């Protein structure tokens with residue numbers, strides 16, 4: 638059991654409650670991982686959103702987490718939680734954080750998963766120097782295979798930073814990085830699963846167009862991606878070396894890679910990652926405007 642789960646089970650529940658402020662896909666991915674890995678009990682987790690009661694009902698019935706039906710209930714959950722996870726879209730963050738600031742006490746830890754939003758902007762919107770962990774997880778956290786980048790504000794104590802690490806280590810790999818690297822990390826691992834799914838969609842479509850059944854195209858593609866990632870983990874080899882082992886001179890793989898190369902594959906992937914990082918910065922800057 639992790640350090641946090643010990644804290645969570647030994648401490649009184651209102652001392653160590655975690656509230657997810659924003660109850661969408663990313664919040665659900667983390668909650669599912671925390672519950673599956675028994676890092677937190679459902680009763681210690683609460684989730685609130687802006688308007689969708691149907692969504693909260695689903696989360697309550699699926700995971701057993703606490704939800705609030707009205708504004709007063711939401712405020713109570715926010716006030717009583719030791720850890721608040723900000724998980725709304727960047728465009729909704731300005732208004733939400735301005736309203737949140739006056740409800741906070743100084744020892745409540747803020748964990749943000751919001752793309753692009755800097756620690757300075759979070760503290761400025763809250764109107765106080767709250768301890769903040771800025772993170773960038775991904776949706777694979779829901780099955781314990783997430784990859785999360787974390788940067789801490791100076792106000793986060795050693796004990797609190799250990800709690801944050803425990804939460805995200807329970808749902809996958811964690812990299813503690815300088816905050817200025819968060820946008821490029823978003824371009825790799827935050828949004829990265831979507832690039833892989835996009836590639837898989839294309840491979841499945843090509844397989845079907847070539848005559849495979851949809852089931853075979855899907856299972857062969859999935860196993861290929863799983864096997865390739867596992868090969869990198871288990872051998873520790875560079876991907877270039879593993880690729881070369883498949884690529885016979887003048888063979889079928891070489892023929893395929895030449896098509897990728899002619900279409901500018903590497904430059905396209907790099908440009909997509911750079912654009913993702915740039916978009917992350919743009920979204921953060923747009924929230925910052927809510928300060929003025």
Ligand SMILES: NC(=O)C1=CN([C@@H]2O[C@H](COP(=O)(O)OP(=O)(O)OC[C@H]3O[C@@H](n4cnc5c(N)ncnc54)[C@H](OP(=O)(O)O)[C@@H]3O)[C@@H](O)[C@H]2O)C=CC1
Nearest residue numbers: 659660661662663686687688689725726727729733751752
């Ligand atoms: N999806 C992903 O793969 C990743 C997402 N992120 C980050 O996670 C955050 C959430 O993304 P995602 O889960 O995809 O978004 P979703 O649209 O799925 O969920 C957003 C949630 O925020 C709620 N919300 C909006 N405004 C408020 C408010 N004022 N008060 C309380 N709740 C509010 C919404 O409630 P309602 O529906 O009622 O309006 C909804 O529950 C984003 O900032 C994103 O950058 C980070 C890493 C990966």
Ligand SMILES: O=C(O)[C@@H]1CCC=N1
Nearest residue numbers: 752775823827828829
């Ligand atoms: O697309 C987005 O804005 C979020 C950030 C990382 C993954 N999804």
